Structure formats: C-alpha cells, structure tokens
Amino acid sequence: xxxxxxxxxxxxxxxxxxxxxxxxxxxxxxxxxxxxxxxxxxxxxxxxxxxxxxxxxxxxxxxxxxxxxxxxxxxxxxxxxxxxxxxxxxxxxxxxxxxxxxxxxxxxxxxxxxxxxxxxxxxxxxxxxxxxxxxxxxxxxxxxxxxxxxxxxxxxxxxxxxxxxxxxxxxxxxxxxxxxxxxxxxxxxxxxxxxxxxxxxxxxxxxxxxxxxxxxxxxxxxxxxxxxxxxxxxxxxxxxxxxxxxxxxxxxxxxxxxxxxxxxxxxxxxxxxxxxxxxxxxxxxxxxxxxxxxxxxxxxxxxxxxxxxxxxxxxxxxxxxxxxxxxxxxxxxxxxxxxxxxxxxxxxxxxxxxxxxxxxxxxxxxxxxxxxxxxxxxxxxxxxxxxxxxxxxxxxxxxxxxxxxxxxxxxxxxxxxxxxxxxxxxx
Amino acid sequence: xxxxxxxxxxxxxxxxxxxxxxxxxxxxxxxxxxxxxxxxxxxxxxxxxxxxxxxxxxxxxxxxxxxxxxxxxxxxxxxxxxxxxxxxxxxxxxxxxxxxxxxxxxxxxxxxxxxxxxxxxxxxxxxxxxxxxxxxxxxxxxxxxxxxxxxxxxxxxxxxxxxxxxxxxxxxxxxxxxxxxxxxxxxxxxxxxxxxxxxxxxxxxxxxxxxxxxxxxxxxxxxxxxxxxxxxxxxxxxxxxxxxxxxxxxxxxxxxxxxxxxxxxxxxxxxxxxxxxxxxxxxxxxxxxxxxxxxxxxxxxxxxxxxxxxxxxxxxxxxxxxxxxxxxxxxxxxxxxxxxxxxxxxxxxxxxxxxxxxxxxxxxxxxxxxxxxxxxxxxxxxxxxxxxxxxxxxxxxxxxxxxxxxxxxxxxxxxxxxxxxxxxxxxxxxxxxxxxxxxxxxxxxxxxxxxxxxxxxxxxxxxxxxxxxxxxxxxxxxxxxxxxxxxxx
Numbered sequence: 001x002x003x004x005x006x007x008x009x010x011x012x013x014x015x016x017x018x019x020x021x022x023x024x025x026x027x028x029x030x031x032x033x034x035x036x037x038x039x040x041x042x043x044x045x046x047x048x049x050x051x052x053x054x055x056x057x058x059x060x061x062x063x064x065x066x067x068x069x070x071x072x073x074x075x076x077x078x079x080x081x082x083x084x085x086x087x088x089x090x091x092x093x094x095x096x097x098x099x100x101x102x103x104x105x106x107x108x109x110x111x112x113x114x115x116x117x118x119x120x121x122x123x124x125x126x127x128x129x130x131x132x133x134x135x136x137x138x139x140x141x142x143x144x145x146x147x148x149x150x151x152x153x154x155x156x157x158x159x160x161x162x163x164x165x166x167x168x169x170x171x172x173x174x175x176x177x178x179x180x181x182x183x184x185x186x187x188x189x190x191x192x193x194x195x196x197x198x199x200x201x202x203x204x205x206x207x208x209x210x211x212x213x214x215x216x217x218x219x220x221x222x223x224x225x226x227x228x229x230x231x232x233x234x235x236x237x238x239x240x241x242x243x244x245x246x247x248x249x250x251x252x253x254x255x256x257x258x259x260x261x262x263x264x265x266x267x268x269x270x271x272x273x274x275x276x277x278x279x280x281x282x283x284x285x286x287x288x289x290x291x292x293x294x295x296x297x298x299x300x301x302x303x304x305x306x307x308x309x310x311x312x313x314x315x316x317x318x319x320x321x322x323x324x325x326x327x328x329x330x331x332x333x334x335x336x337x338x339x340x341x342x343x344x345x346x347x348x349x350x351x352x353x354x355x356x357x358x359x360x361x362x363x364x365x366x367x368x369x370x371x372x373x374x375x376x377x378x379x380x381x382x383x384x385x386x387x388x389x390x391x392x393x394x395x396x397x398x399x400x401x402x403x404x405x406x407x408x409x410x411x412x413x414x415x416x417x418x419x420x421x422x423x424x425x426x427x
Numbered sequence: 428x429x430x431x432x433x434x435x436x437x438x439x440x441x442x443x444x445x446x447x448x449x450x451x452x453x454x455x456x457x458x459x460x461x462x463x464x465x466x467x468x469x470x471x472x473x474x475x476x477x478x479x480x481x482x483x484x485x486x487x488x489x490x491x492x493x494x495x496x497x498x499x500x501x502x503x504x505x506x507x508x509x510x511x512x513x514x515x516x517x518x519x520x521x522x523x524x525x526x527x528x529x530x531x532x533x534x535x536x537x538x539x540x541x542x543x544x545x546x547x548x549x550x551x552x553x554x555x556x557x558x559x560x561x562x563x564x565x566x567x568x569x570x571x572x573x574x575x576x577x578x579x580x581x582x583x584x585x586x587x588x589x590x591x592x593x594x595x596x597x598x599x600x601x602x603x604x605x606x607x608x609x610x611x612x613x614x615x616x617x618x619x620x621x622x623x624x625x626x627x628x629x630x631x632x633x634x635x636x637x638x639x640x641x642x643x644x645x646x647x648x649x650x651x652x653x654x655x656x657x658x659x660x661x662x663x664x665x666x667x668x669x670x671x672x673x674x675x676x677x678x679x680x681x682x683x684x685x686x687x688x689x690x691x692x693x694x695x696x697x698x699x700x701x702x703x704x705x706x707x708x709x710x711x712x713x714x715x716x717x718x719x720x721x722x723x724x725x726x727x728x729x730x731x732x733x734x735x736x737x738x739x740x741x742x743x744x745x746x747x748x749x750x751x752x753x754x755x756x757x758x759x760x761x762x763x764x765x766x767x768x769x770x771x772x773x774x775x776x777x778x779x780x781x782x783x784x785x786x787x788x789x790x791x792x793x794x795x796x797x798x799x800x801x802x803x804x805x806x807x808x809x810x811x812x813x814x815x816x817x818x819x820x821x822x823x824x825x826x827x828x829x830x831x832x833x834x835x836x837x838x839x840x841x842x843x844x845x846x847x848x849x850x851x852x853x854x855x856x857x858x859x860x861x862x863x864x865x866x867x868x869x870x871x872x873x874x875x876x877x878x879x880x881x882x883x884x885x886x887x888x889x890x891x892x893x894x895x896x897x898x899x900x901x902x903x904x905x906x907x908x909x910x911x912x913x914x915x916x
Binding site for chain 1: 500813815828830831832833834835836837838839840841842843844845846847848849850851852853854855856857858859860
C-alpha cells in the first residue's frame with residue numbers, strides 16, 4: 001500500500017558493484033570519441049539498472065548470471081602475453097594479446113584495423129549496441145571494449161591462407177571485438193580462437209560482428225580454449241546476404257563459466273547456413289550455447305547440429321531458437337542437439353525452440369540425451385577392447401564426426417587433435 | 428470414409444460467428460456481488476456450508492494470492508484482467524438438491540439437450556449402447572444432478588461434487604486437497620484455492636476398477652462469471668478410473684475467466700485416464716469475446732507402477748494456458764500426454780505438459796499435435812525433467828505442428844533437463860504445411876480439395892484421437908472440423 005516514491009535501486013551484487021566501479025575507474029582511459037563515450041555510459045547505465053540477468057529472464061533461464069558470476073577480477077595492466085602457433089599450419093595470425101590488438105600482418109587486399117582506432121575516430125559507434133533488452137553481453141562488451149580487430153575483405157577476393165584471429169590472455173579483464181565483413185563473392189576461412197595462458201581467473205567478453213555480402217562463401221571456426229577459472233561471455237553476430245554460404249563451426253573446450261550466443265540473421269534469398277558445434281564439458285564448468293537464428297526472407301536454408309559431452313560435475317546448456325518471419329516461405333531449417341551424459345553428477349538442459357510465422361516451410365528439431373549405447377559398447381568389448389578404451393573411442397567418434405564434415409584435411413586434423421587431447425585429459 | 432464426410436458437413440454447416448453452442452439460458456441465478464474480498468470468500472464458504480478449516484484454507488490462499496503477480500512468460504496477449512469486475516459465485520437458484528431429473532429446472536434440461544449432454548444416459552451416443560456414462564453436470568458453479576450414483580456406490584466408488592465431499596468426506600479432502608497442486612503453486616491455482624465454487628470429487632478404493640467412464644460436462648453460463656472448478660481424483664492401490672471432461676459455453680461479448688485446478692493422485696499400481704474435450708467460445712471473427720482458460724492440471728503418480736494419462740482436444744477458448752503434468756514419484760510409474768490443439772480466428776494457445784521424473788525406471792510419452800489457422804498463435808510448451816535419482820528413466824516426445832494459411836504462427840518451446848546419466852531422452856518436433864504432394868495424391872484419386880485436406884488433418888491427429896474413449900473420439904473429430912471452418916481449402 002505504502003509504496004515509496006523514491007525507492008532505492010535494487011541492491012547490486014558483488015560482481016555488479018565491481019563492474020560499476022571498474023567502469024568509473026577506467027572512464028578516462030577507455031578509447032573512444034564523444035559519441036562512443038556517450039554510448040558506453042548509456043550501456044553501462046542499462047546494465048546497472050537491469051542488473052545481470054537471472055533465471056527469471058527467459059533467455060537466461062539456465063544460466064543465472066547474477067548468481068553464477070560471484071566476483072569480477074580486477075583490470076590488470078602491463079601483463080605480457082605472447083602469441084602461439086596457429087591452429088592450422090600456414091595461417092596468417094592476427095593477435096589480440098591481453099586485450100591489445102596487433103594488426104601488423106598483411107593479407108592481400110584485406111583492410112586490417114585495430115578496433116581501438118575505430119573507437120577513437122567514432123566509426124565503431126554504430127556497432128556498440130545491445131540487441132535486445134536482455135542483451136547483457138552487448139551491454140557489458142559495449143561499455144568496456146578497448147580493442148579488437150576489424151577486417152574488411154573486398155568483393156570477389158579469394159583468400160588462400162587461413163586467417164587466425166587469436167585472442168590470448170593471462171588474467172584480469174579482457175573485452176574485445178571483431179567486426180569482419182566479407183565483400184560480395186569473396187571466399188575465406190577464418191579461425192577465431194580464444195585461449196588463456198594460465199589458470200588464473202579472468203573475465204572475457206567478446207563480440208564478433210560477421211557480415212557476409214551477397215554470394216560470399218566463408219568458413220568460420222571458433223575455438224574456445226579458455227582457462228579452468230575463466231568466465232567467457234561471447235556473442236557472435238552474423239548477417240547473411242543473398243546466396244551467401246556460411247559454414248560456422250564452434251568448438252568449446254575450456255572455461256569455467258561460458259555463455260556463447262550465436263545471433264544469426266539470414267537476410268538474403270538463397271542464403272545457406274551450416275552450423276556445427278562440439279561442446280566438451282568437464283570439471284565443474286558451466287557452458288551455455290544459445291542460438292537465435294532468424295530466417296527473415298524466403299528461400300533460405302540452414303542445418304544445425306550440436307554434439308555435447310558432459311563429464312564430472314559439469315553443467316551444459318543448449319538453447320536453439322529458429323525463427324521464421326512472416327512471408328519467409330520455403331524456409332528449410334533443421335536442428336539437432338545430441339548429448340552424451342557421462343556422469344551422474346553432471347547435467348544437461350536443452351531448449352530447442354521453433355517460432356514460425358510462415359506456412360510453407362519445413363522446420364524441425366530433434367534432441368537426445370543419453371549415455372553411451374550399451375550395444376555399441378558390447379560390440380567393441382566382445383572384440384577384446386577394454387571398457388574404458390571402448391568408451392573413449394565411442395565418445396571421440398561421437399564428436400569427431402561433426403568436424404569431419406569440414407572435409408578439408410588441414411582444418412579437420414588440428415580440430416580432431418584438440419578434441420582427442422581434451423578427451424584424454426578429462427575422460 | 429464416413430467420419431471425414433461428417434467433418435466436411437460440420438464445417439459447411441456452421442459459420443464461426445454462429446457458434447453452435449452460443450445461446451444463453453434464461454434462468455434464475457443466485458450470485459454474490461462482483462469483486463473479490465475476504466467477505467466474498469466467507470460468502471462462498473457459507474453458501475457451501477463448509478466447515479471452518481475449509482474457510483481458513485481459502486483465506487490463507489487469498490492472502491497468498493494478494494502477494495503474487497500474474498505470470499507473463501506464456502506467449503499470449505490479452506488486456507489486463509480486472510479481478511474485481513468478476514462474479515465469483517453464481518449458482519442456479521434451485522439448490523435444494525434434486526434427487527431425480529424430473530425435479531430439475533426444465534429450462535436447464537433444454538440447455539443440456541441443445542448441448543447434447545448425455546444426462547439421460549447415452550442417447551447422444553447412438554450405437555454405443557453397451558457403455559455406461561455417469562454424468563456429474565456442472566451448470567455454472569453448482570453440481571446439479573448426479574446419475575448412476577447408486578451403481579457407483581455399489582462398487583465403492585465415490586463420485587460427487589467437491590462441495591458435497593467437503594461435507595461428507597472431510598478426512599479424504601483434508602488428506603488430498605492441495606497435495607498435488609499446493610495453494611502456493613501459481614497465480615491462478617492460488618486464486619482458485621481461494622474462490623473455487625465447485626467441481627468433481629472421485630475416490631476409487633483399493634483394487635476397484637471403476638465400472639463406467641465418469642464424465643463431467645462444464646458449462647459457463649452467467650455473464651461475467653469466472654468459473655473456478657476444483658477437481659480431485661484419487662485412485663487407491665490397484666484401482667482404475669477413466670474420467671471424461673467436456674466443455675461448451677454460450678456466446679459472449681465480454682471475456683470470461685476460467686481458472687480451474689485438477690488434481691490426480693495415483694497410488695501403487697493405480698491408473699487414471701483423464702480425457703478432455705474443450706470447445707468453449709473462442710471469440711468471434713474479429714477476436715472479440717471468448718473464454719480465458721487458465722488451468723492448472725497435475726497428476727501425482729505417488730505409488731510404484733502407477734500410471735496417469737492425459738488426453739486433450741483443445742479447440743475452443745480465446746486464450747488457453749494449460750499444462751497438464753505428471754509427477755512421476757513412484758518407481759516404475761508412467762506418465763502420458765496426448766494433445767490436439769486447434770487454433771483458428773484470433774485464438775491463442777500456449778499449452779503443453781510437464782513430466783517430472785523423480786522415481787527409478789519412470790517413463791513418459793508426449794505426443795502433441797498443433798494445428799494453427801486464421802491469425803491464431805499456437806504454442807507447445809513442455810518440460811521434461813529428469814532428477815538426480817531417476818535411474819533408467821525414459822522419455823519420448825513428439826510434437827508436430829501444421830500450419831494452414833500464412834497469417835498464423837506455430838511455436839514449439841520444449842525444456843529438457845537431465846540430471847541422471849542413465850536417462851534416455853528423445854525429442855523431435857516438426858512444423859510444416861500440408862504438402863502439395865499429399866493433396867495432389869488425394870485429389871488425383873477424385874477426392875475434392877476440401878475433403879482431401881480434412882482427410883490429411885484427420886490423419887495428422889490420428890495418434891491422439893486413438894487415445895480417446897470412443898464416445899469422445901466421435902465428438903473430437905466433429906469439433907476439429909468445426910474449429911477449422913473457414914480455413915480449409
């Protein structure tokens with residue numbers, strides 16, 4: 001009855017307070033012109049007012065960030081980090097080390113800019129947005145982003161060598177951004193790799209803004225190998241033009257608390273998306289992969305396949321929403337999410353969603369959660385393979401199958417290597 | 428294919444604005460003033476001659492309700508409900524308790540006749556003479572007459588209105604009421620606990636197989652009367668009951684609120700089969716009027732090897748918010764959910780189920796068929812949750828949506844949560860329209876287009892129709908035809 005007119009704002013958690021204080025402490029130091037600074041202020045205000053999302057926010061139902069993010073490591077200055085050999089031999093490596101971009105490599109025809117320069121001259125301001133009212137990652141990254149790499153691949157360029165965007169850190173906070181646009185008809189393969197040199201806790205946020213103009217054919221591989229104490233809040237924003245073809249492969253093999261949002265808008269007729277994901281979870285980690293895929297125009301198709309393996313006390317989440325806009329007739333979208341639950345202490349939650357406003361479409365999703373098939377195990381054990389070895393082989397086959405679809409040996413082999421190494425360590 | 432032809436005839440015969448059951452019975456009504464307060468709750472409780480503990484239970488729920496907020500997570504939109512603009516109690520005046528149909532207000536009987544309710548045995552079900560259907564008819568909020576009571580008594584089955592049960596079997600009510608859907612459960616369930624006016628009570632004692640299908644026809648009649656039924660069904664060890672619920676309501680301009688609670692309890696080896704056909708007024712062509720159907724239905728498989736099966740055919744209501752659920756507590760227990768949800772015009776449906784696996788070797792099966800037409804929105808929202816100790820549990824879910832026309836929406840929102848390694852979960856969902864190939868195949872064999880579509884739709888929902896008791900299967904098929912009127916072809 002007696003509602004106070006000026007109620008105090010909801011109490012901030014330790015992590016929220018730390019973020020607000022970190023922002024005030026850095027404010028003079030963050031790169032950006034006036035427009036950028038204004039946008040940062042606004043985004044932080046929104047973050048502060050909304051707070052970190054809780055499970056009451058539908059899109060964060062299984063990742064209660066307010067509760068899970070207990071503390072935020074302090075900003076560390078001057079830490080030396082070095083880059084490592086690329087995943088794929090012969091790649092051109094562009095690195096962001098402890099949050100600082102090194103845009104010194106050259107690739108024929110490709111414009112490479114450090115993102116801090118785009119912040120300073122204000123050209124980055126349009127991209128500093130939250131996608132919706134629950135976009136905590138957009139707000140966090142937009143407020144704090146310091147650097148990253150911006151690439152422009154010109155029309156019809158065919159980039160032979162793989163480009164590796166390598167983000168490495170040791171500790172503290174790192175907020176980076178990767179706006180990459182591919183001109184009409186261009187072809188390229190990009191590896192976006194996130195890694196930690198240590199097991200010291202870090203808070204990492206990253207946003208990749210990927211635009212494919214008409215007819216571009218791109219393979220984009222995300223390899224997440226963060227440290228065992230790291231929090232990584234990632235967002236991959238994708239726009240597909242007409243006849244564009246994107247193969248997006250995601251491998252998550254690290255981190256303590258990971259939220260990876262794939263926000264894909266299919267905007268041109270005839271566009272095609274092939275999305276594949278492998279999520280390897282162990283220890284007491286929490287990994288949430290959330291896909292929001294919009295089919296916005298007629299005649300587009302997509303297939304999404306995710307394979308998850310859960311060991312120990314890990315907790316996995318997959319949310320996959322396919323939206324078909326009114327009039328986006330002849331959409332063909334198929335999604336599958338298969339999970340092997342290898343431990344009684346682990347858990348997995350999956351929410352594959354369909355939101356369909358057009359009638360002439362074929363959309364479907366399937367989801368399974370199970371242990372290894374006893375018949376498969378029996379088949380191998382009957383041939384003299386020990387149980388533990390048989391299990392390891394079956395798990396490996398379950399996920400390796402996904403990366404094999406890449407077909408190019410130079411990409412498949414190193415990813416298989418990453419998977420086997422991870423499994424040997426955790427299984 | 429006579430059934431198909433029947434559907435076609437129904438579709439042709441009825442226009443959506445001439446809702447078949449949209450007539451109003453003029454009959455004297457005894458009702459409480461509009462609005463909700465402790466006094467109204469005391470009034471309802473007094474009218475029902477309830478004991479003090481029941482009044483306390485209601486008042487507790489009311490106090491709790493005042494602190495709760497209306498849920499907003501469902502994909503439905505409607506203007507804010509003014510809970511003080513609703514009559515919470517309306518009963519036909521003649522409440523002296525007629526013992527036979529002859530004593531019942533003839534106006535009432537004529538209404539039932541128009542509805543085709545089998546009050547006088549199973550006349551409507553021509554050709555099904557061998558089966559017996561007992562009806563506990565709810566006209567607005569008071570259970571008016573109960574047939575076959577004697578035969579049920581012989582078997583030891585208690586089938587009466589819940590208000591009678593509160594007076595006559597307080598020990599059972601105290602033990603079971605609110606034990607599946609607690610008064611604190613959700614906004615509408617709490618509201619129901621505070622103001623429920625009537626509903627059915629079924630108790631099947633140990634080892635008894637209920638000798639007939641039990642059936643209740645609900646009918647909302649008085650303007651602006653929210654119906655708040657409370658149904659409680661208990662099956663003791665090894666018992667079995669099949670319960671049918673069907674609903675129709677007259678045409679209205681203002682929206683009507685319906686917030687029922689159904690609780691089922693199955694002890695060891697017991698089985699409960701609960702079937703619903705719901706065809707309340709869905710609103711007119713412009714989306715005006717129609718029933719708001721916010722229902723909480725939950726079954727508790729409390730005993731080992733118990734089984735609860737929900738089957739629903741949802742064709743009516745402007746807004747449906749309904750998730751019949753099973754708590755699989757007993758080892759080896761089983762839950763089933765079969766659903767057809769048809770939306771047309773401006774209807775909005777957000778419906779599905781919850782299967783909560785707690786016991787070992789529990790299994791559940793979900794088959795959901797959604798059909799959307801017109802400018803309607805049809806959402807399946809379902810949860811399958813496997814808890815830590817639910818060894819070897821199993822779930823299979825299949826939900827298919829069919830779209831007719833390009834202005835409607837079909838949505839699928841499953842939540843799957845697994846915490847046990849030995850669980851096996853399979854979920855699949857598809858959305859599509861009737862393919863041109865299917866239509867062509869039927870038409871090139873001389874079947875006209877409309878009939879071809881009806882044939883395909885009937886095939887689409889066959890898996891669920893088969894789960895219905897035969898009496899309902901006939902009615903359900905007719906209803907689907909009526910509901911899709913104007914969208915086919």
